[in-house]
Amino acid sequence: MKINKNINTYLDKIKELPTLPTIYSTFMDVVSNPRSTAQDVADVISQDQSAASKILKISNSSIYGFYGRISSITQAVSFIGFEEVKNLIISISIMKIFKDSKQIGAFNPVNLWKHSIFTAVATRIIGKSSGERKIEEFFVAGILHQIGKLILYKIDPESYIKTIEYARYNNILCKDAEQEILGITYTVIGEMIAEKWNLPASVRNAIRYHHIGLYEGEKNKMVAAIHIAKILGLIMKINSYENELVPKPNAAVWEILELPENFFEINLEYIMQSYYESETLLLKN
Amino acid sequence: MAVRVNIEKIEDGMVLNEPVLNKHGQILLGKDIELKSKHIRILKSWNVQFVYIKKNDVSSENKTVISKELLKMAVLDLKKIIKWIPENKYEVNLINACVKFNVLKSK
Numbered sequence: 551m552k553i554n555k556n557i558n559t560y561l562d563k564i565k566e567l568p569t570l571p572t573i574y575s576t577f578m579d580v581v582s583n584p585r586s587t588a589q590d591v592a593d594v595i596s597q598d599q600s601a602a603s604k605i606l607k608i609s610n611s612s613i614y615g616f617y618g619r620i621s622s623i624t625q626a627v628s629f630i631g632f633e634e635v636k637n638l639i640i641s642i643s644i645m646k647i648f649k650d651s652k653q654i655g656a657f658n659p660v661n662l663w664k665h666s667i668f669t670a671v672a673t674r675i676i677g678k679s680s681g682e683r684k685i686e687e688f689f690v691a692g693i694l695h696q697i698g699k700l701i702l703y704k705i706d707p708e709s710y711i712k713t714i715e716y717a718r719y720n721n722i723l724c725k726d727a728e729q730e731i732l733g734i735t736y737t738v739i740g741e742m743i744a745e746k747w748n749l750p751a752s753v754r755n756a757i758r759y760h761h762i763g764l765y766e767g768e769k770n771k772m773v774a775a776i777h778i779a780k781i782l783g784l785i786m787k788i789n790s791y792e793n794e795l796v797p798k799p800n801a802a803v804w805e806i807l808e809l810p811e812n813f814f815e816i817n818l819e820y821i822m823q824s825y826y827e828s829e830t831l832l833l834k835n
Numbered sequence: 836m837a838v839r840v841n842i843e844k845i846e847d848g849m850v851l852n853e854p855v856l857n858k859h860g861q862i863l864l865g866k867d868i869e870l871k872s873k874h875i876r877i878l879k880s881w882n883v884q885f886v887y888i889k890k891n892d893v894s895s896e897n898k899t900v901i902s903k904e905l906l907k908m909a910v911l912d913l914k915k916i917i918k919w920i921p922e923n924k925y926e927v928n929l930i931n932a933c934v935k936f937n938v939l940k941s942k
Contacts, residue, residue, distance in 0.1 A: 612841055615884035721918070778929075785913065785933045798919035799926060811924050814932035820839040820885060822936070 560734055561742070563705040570747050571643045573598045581632050591632065592623040601642050607831045608638060612824050613671065613689070637690035640749065641670070644693070645832065648700050655711040656718065657703060660833070662790040665783050666693050667832055668825045672779035673772070675821055680807040682771045691756035694749070695776050698740030698757065699724070699790060702732065714791050723795050725761060737761055763803035774806040782814070788825070837887040845875050845886065853887040905941070909934045 577594050580586045595602050602623050609626040610616050614634070620626050627635050651659035670692030677685040703710040709732060717727035728735045741758040756773050759765045763777030777800060783789065784796040810816070837852035848869060855864040855878065863881060864874060870886075878886065913934065921927045 612843070612884060615842070615882055617843065617879065782929065782933070785917065785929070786936075787916075793916055796917045796919075799929075801923065804923060804925045809925065812928055813925070814929045815935075816837055816887070817839050818932045818936050820841060823841055823844075 557734055560702075560705060560739055564701070564739070564742050564746060567701065567704070567743065567746070568647050570640070571598075571646065573601060574639055574643050577636065577639055581636060588624050588627040591627045591635065595623050595627075595635070595639070600646075601639060604642050604831065605635060605638050608828070611827050611831060613674065613828060631686070633686040634689075637686055641690050641693040642832075644697065644747075648704070651700065651704065654707050656714045656791045657707075657711050658791070659700060659703070662696065662699060663833060664829055665780075665788050665790050666696060667829050668783040668786070668788045669693075669695055669776060669779045671825045671828050672782055672821050673775045675817060675824065676775040676779055676807065676809065676813075677771060679809055679813060679817070680771050680775065682775075685772075687750060687752055687756075688772055688775060691753045691760075691772055692776055692779060694740070694744065694753060695757055695760050695780065696736055696740065696790070697743060698736030698738065701739050701743050702728065702734075702736055717795070718791065718793060721795060723797055724790070761797065763800040764806075769806045771806060774803040777803050778807065782818075782821070786822070838890050839885050840888045841885050842875070842878055842883055845870055845878075845888070847872055847875075850889045851886060852889045855883055855886055857881065905938045906934065909938045909941075912937075 573594065576597075577591070580590050580594050583590075595605060605626055606620065606623065608614065609620045609630050610618050614630050616629060620629055645663065648659060653659065670689045673692035674685055674688045677688045682688075699710075702713075713727050713731045714724065716722075716731055717724045720727070725735045725737065737758050737760070741754050744754040744757050752772060755765045755770070756776055759770075759773050760776040760780060763774050764770070765773045781796055781799055784794055840849070848871075851864060851866055851868045851870065854862045854866045857863055863883070864878070868874070913930070917930070921930050
């Protein structure tokens with residue numbers, strides 16, 4: 551059952567997909583100006599009330615741990631930093647673009663976002679435990695790691711549902727079914743859209759290579775952390791569709807992360823609590 | 836054995852399994868300290884997000900004895916979506932933690 555082998559069809563369709571909302575480009579202009587203050591940045595964010603309120607709630611959540619002590623966007627920018635705020639804006643903006651995607655058949659976009667939020671939260675916690683200090687991009691990369699699935703679904707919902715049904719029926723990984731049926735995988739198309747949106751190279755690489763867990767053989771902790779976070783989410787059945795098969799972890803990833811032997815036993819409850827909290831914050835309007 | 840506990844979930848009397856450090860590696864509170872409300876207040880003011888607590892001190896839920904039958908069912912359930920065998924200590928810990936969490940949740 552092959553539906554589409556022509557990659558150009560997808561490339562053309564990607565051109566038609568929306569760009570990131572104005573708030574993102576205005577925000578980037580202000581941030582790249584060395585004279586900008588936290589107040590200037592806050593002014594831009596405050597123009598989008600729904601984004602502003604989400605950033606405020608997330609800053610006060612266990613992800614950043616300020617627990618109700620941040621009461622204004624200016625404070626959020628100063629406390630959690632430009633980079634973190636920028637990445638939250640990317641996440642919120644992209645989720646907004648796809649907020650109207652409806653469930654058809656076996657594929658429910660809300661479940662896909664739940665899996666993405668879980669992966670984002672777990673990626674950050676795994677990243678911290680692996681000793682990585684620069685973890686600002688871990689959350690956004692987790693949120694976007696399977697954006698390609700939504701793109702494939704948006705371009706041709708019927709074919710994508712058939713692909714998922716094929717994966718379930720034959721008990722194979724979603725990515726393998728995509729390659730077989732559509733001739734393209736969500737990781738490849740995800741990288742394409744990330745390029746169109748000018749997302750940082752590290753995030754593009756995470757989208758493209760998280761399924762392997764390695765980026766061109768480099769010891770990249772972000773790619774490795776997403777690889778494990780995603781597998782953890784699938785085992786916990788926080789998946790894009792029912793009975794989604796769990797890929798085997800790449801053994802090399804464990805060496806990159808150097809996690810404590812009992813990492814999951816110690817941290818799973820904490821990861822789940824943080825996930826439930828973030829899911830409520832990000833998915834509720 | 837230790838368990839990571841969110842600062843909001845800490846209760847009086849829990850005992851630290853590991854010292855609490857600041858980002859410069861300095862010890863803020865030492866190992867084996869029994870936490871009182873004043874410690875919890877201080878930890879919050881230092882913006883500490885979680886601590887490692889001795890497992891016996893974590894509330895009743897984790898002390899629950901898991902029946903073999905429930906464990907077996909949880910493992911069988913996972914076998915529907917996991918077609919590989921855990922090959923190293925990390926993978927064993929990953930699967931065991933998930934099975935245990937799901938069994939405790941279903942109780």
